[in-house]
Amino acid sequence: MVYRSWAEIYKDRLIQNTESIYKFVKKDIFAVVKADAYGHGSVEISKILEKIPYVKKLCVATAIEGKELKENKINKEILVLGGILKDEVEYFNTYNLQPVISDFEQLYLVKELKNRSIHLKFDTGMNRLGFYDDDIAQIIKFLKENRINLEGVMSHFPSADIDPDFTLYQIKRFKNIINIFEKEGFKLKYKHIQNSAGLVYRCDYCNAVRVGITLYGEKPFPHFPVDIKTVMSVKAKLISIKKLKKGDKVSYGGTFTADKDMKIGVVSFGYADGLPRELSNKGYFLINGKKVKILGNVTMDMTIVDLSQVEELNIGDEVLVVGKNGEFEITFSDVANICNTIPYEIMCRISKRVQRIIL
Numbered sequence: 001m002v003y004r005s006w007a008e009i010y011k012d013r014l015i016q017n018t019e020s021i022y023k024f025v026k027k028d029i030f031a032v033v034k035a036d037a038y039g040h041g042s043v044e045i046s047k048i049l050e051k052i053p054y055v056k057k058l059c060v061a062t063a064i065e066g067k068e069l070k071e072n073k074i075n076k077e078i079l080v081l082g083g084i085l086k087d088e089v090e091y092f093n094t095y096n097l098q099p100v101i102s103d104f105e106q107l108y109l110v111k112e113l114k115n116r117s118i119h120l121k122f123d124t125g126m127n128r129l130g131f132y133d134d135d136i137a138q139i140i141k142f143l144k145e146n147r148i149n150l151e152g153v154m155s156h157f158p159s160a161d162i163d164p165d166f167t168l169y170q171i172k173r174f175k176n177i178i179n180i181f182e183k184e185g186f187k188l189k190y191k192h193i194q195n196s197a198g199l200v201y202r203c204d205y206c207n208a209v210r211v212g213i214t215l216y217g218e219k220p221f222p223h224f225p226v227d228i229k230t231v232m233s234v235k236a237k238l239i240s241i242k243k244l245k246k247g248d249k250v251s252y253g254g255t256f257t258a259d260k261d262m263k264i265g266v267v268s269f270g271y272a273d274g275l276p277r278e279l280s281n282k283g284y285f286l287i288n289g290k291k292v293k294i295l296g297n298v299t300m301d302m303t304i305v306d307l308s309q310v311e312e313l314n315i316g317d318e319v320l321v322v323g324k325n326g327e328f329e330i331t332f333s334d335v336a337n338i339c340n341t342i343p344y345e346i347m348c349r350i351s352k353r354v355q356r357i358i359l
């Protein structure tokens, strides 16, 4: 294979994860494929997911992301979570995208849409995007006056993985919002607040969930009760093997010094491929089922590892950056923990240069 770094995407695991989530929650699924499907490749992932009947929508962050899907012949309905800006109206009309509307500026733009069908977003405590409860009267007046179809109402959980009390408060607050719309005669097709971590909360008045990270097989918290499997393995080639003498320094800045003679290797995967530089002298890869430590600073295209414990190696051998080999596994969460971040960020960082291969 000519690629020096690649990501294997296991289609069957993506489908199984989606099915497991559906069986667990028994609600329609809005598959979150924004940010290039969390680094997995949004077009290919959407092609797989759009065939599943209970996946009702694909969620992107921006109109440009929606455009990419439509230009690649994705037919499923596309919901743009990040809403609409004036400059984007044309894209919404050309590609028949549906916006999530979260403030009055955006709501007034809906008059310029050919298809006046929207979801409204309410802020129930995250304080990012969303209307507040006391905006409702003004919103309803505008919707009625301008014959806008309110297909759905949504909110979002910021802390479902760590703060049950706050999440339950949000569920209650969101229910009041839904009640007001329903009392006013709105027949809402979709009501949705749950993300992956939120799947474990009872929220019977909602009928859809917006899930991302769990589709891709990463648990939002350690004892997450749904059986899901990592969808992407990240791999690279070993491109050089050499010897270090005691006292030699490694890589930019010479932050590693050998305390004995060593065998080292150069792996064709660096921060331009998405490997966090924070892994310098801290992270590890897997080669031939063995853990190999990263030595010195991660560089743009290459990373140096300690091969002292690995025998029978050849140039071109496969190195696992994320994935399972033998008794060891490196997950996105493992990498994230070392870097003091979240698996979402590590997934999204896997760059374009890393060829996605659907298996």
Ligand SMILES: Cc1ncc(COP(=O)(O)O)c(C=O)c1O
Residues within 6 Å of the ligand: 032, 081, 156, 194, 195, 196, 197, 210, 211, 212, 213, 214, 220
């Ligand atoms: C508005 C919204 N809904 C749902 C999701 C999906 O979240 P998760 O990947 O945790 O399931 C996101 C992700 O960031 C989001 O921003």
